[in-house]
Amino acid sequence: MKLIYKPFGIAFALFAAFAGKRLFDFVWTKIDDEDPPKGTTEIAPVSKIVAAAALQGAIFKVTRALVDRWGAKGYAHLTGVWPGERRPDPDA
Secondary structure: OOOOHHHHHHHHHHHHHHHHHHHHHHHHHHHOOOOOOOOOOOOOOHHHHHHHHHHHHHHHHHHHHHHHHHHHHHHHHHHOOOOOOOOOOOOO
């Protein structure tokens, strides 16, 4: 049953990426009127590049974790099988 979850996991990952991008764009418009700078933008200050990257990383990671969790709970509710580990690996 866990193998059947793979396509759902991929769909959830795509949804999380889309939602994370939209959420980051929304939050960034509240911070700055300009588009977020890339690392290769010549005239952008390093602090602004790092702040944009850190914010984007945090938003993407939290969004992905929430979507993964809700997807796993929904799958477990429908099938009765948890698609991931029961407990974290103590050796990891």
